[in-house]
Amino acid sequence: EPEVTQTPSHQVTQMGQEVILRCVPISNHLYFYWYRQILGQKVEFLVSFYNNEISEKSEIFDDQFSVERPDGSNFTLKIRSTKLEDSAMYFCASRTGHRNTEAFFGQGTRLTVV
Amino acid sequence: DQQVKQNSPSLSVQEGRISILNCDYTNSMFDYFLWYKKYPAEGPTFLISISSIKDKNEDGRFTVFLNKSAKHLSLHIVPSQPGDSAVYFCAASVSGANSKLTFGKGITLSVRP
Numbered sequence: 001e002p003e004v005t006q007t008p009s010h011q012v013t014q015m016g017q018e019v020i021l022r023c024v025p026i027s028n029h030l031y032f033y034w035y036r037q038i039l040g041q042k043v044e045f046l047v048s049f050y051n052n053e054i055s056e057k058s059e060i061f062d063d064q065f066s067v068e069r070p071d072g073s074n075f076t077l078k079i080r081s082t083k084l085e086d087s088a089m090y091f092c093a094s095r096t097g098h099r100n101t102e103a104f105f106g107q108g109t110r111l112t113v114v
Numbered sequence: 115d116q117q118v119k120q121n122s123p124s125l126s127v128q129e130g131r132i133s134i135l136n137c138d139y140t141n142s143m144f145d146y147f148l149w150y151k152k153y154p155a156e157g158p159t160f161l162i163s164i165s166s167i168k169d170k171n172e173d174g175r176f177t178v179f180l181n182k183s184a185k186h187l188s189l190h191i192v193p194s195q196p197g198d199s200a201v202y203f204c205a206a207s208v209s210g211a212n213s214k215l216t217f218g219k220g221i222t223l224s225v226r227p
Contacts, residue, residue, distance in 0.1 A: 004157070033214065043158065043203065043217040055212050091157050099209055100146045100165050105157035 002026045006092050006106035013113055016081050021109045023075045023092030029104075030097035032075045034067065036060075036088040037108075043091065049075065050097075082113045117141045118206050120218035128226050133191040135221050137204030140185065144206040148215065149178060149189045152201045161202075162189070165209075194225045 005024045013019050025032050034046040047057045049067055066078045075094075079086055089110050093103040119138045127133045135149075145166035150158035164171040164178045164187065171178050177190045191198055201222050205215040 006157075031213070035215075035217075042219045043205075043215075045214045045216065048212050048214050050212070056214060093157075093215075095213070100163070100213075102148055102160040102163055103213075103215060104160065105150075107155070107157045 002104075004092055004094055004104050004106035006090075006109050008109060009107065010110045011112070013082055013111070015084060015113055019079050019082055019111060021077045021079075021090050021092075021111070023077075023106055024073055025075055025092065025094030026104055027073070028096065029094035031055075031095045031103075032067075032069070033093040033095075033103060034077045035091045035093060035105075037091065038085075038088045046077075046090075079111075082111075084113050087111055087113045116218075117144075117216050118204055118218040120204055120221050122221055123219070124222040124224070126224045126226060127194050129196055130193045133189075133194045133198065133223055133225070135189040135191075135202050135204075135223065137187050137189075137218055138185055139187075139206050141206070141208075141216070142185070143208045144216075145209050146207045146213070147178070147180060147187050148205045148207075149176075150203045150205060150217075151198075152203060152220070158203055191223075194223075196225045196227050199223055199225050 032049040037043045048055045089108045092106040095103045148163040149161040152158045180187045201220045203220045204218040207213045
């Protein structure tokens with residue numbers, strides 16, 4: 001069964017450093033998303049991506065964040081200068097784009113900023 | 115701004131009995147609702163969904179009910195099994211090209227053998 005894969009599973013970084021979280025969405029999917037879950041809180045939408053551009057972003061997704069689909073298969077989330085409060089589980093998701101279909105999630109990357 | 119609310123943080127049921135997980139929403143624009151299941155150290159896994167044109171959708175042991183006037187949905191699991199023990203998230207979206215999901219906080223279900 002096709003699945004969304006994310007690497008790394010766990011990333012520890014120092015405050016102020018740049019991190020890149022990587023995702024390989026399901027191959028025939030058209031819409032790509034990043035969500036995050038801070039420990040003990042709800043899963044929150046960060047950004048959606050379609051046709052090589054951002055289609056929507058939340059207020060969390062400020063100038064420190066960027067997304068890219070560099071090679072037609074990978075989908076990356078970059079945090080330019082990490083803060084302690086960026087520590088969270090980051091989930092990548094993809095969906096086909098047909099109306100009323102579910103999003104498929106990756107297993108997540110746990111980002112710890114120290 | 116809690117557009118999707120799961121007010122009970124946890125639920126414990128006996129194996130074989132029914133589990134009922136509740137979810138309320140405030141945004142009347144939501145017209146597609148989903149339930150996801152999540153185990154520790156894994157991503158959310160899609161379980162079942164319902165469109166606002168329906169009031170019930172069934173898939174095996176899982177049934178989702180939607181009451182649009184009350185802005186309430188519920189997930190019924192019958193019979194409950196120990197392997198169902200997980201965190202269950204209710205999510206909602208507005209149909210459209212983007213369809214981002216708005217999640218509730220989740221309910222931890224424990225099914226006792």
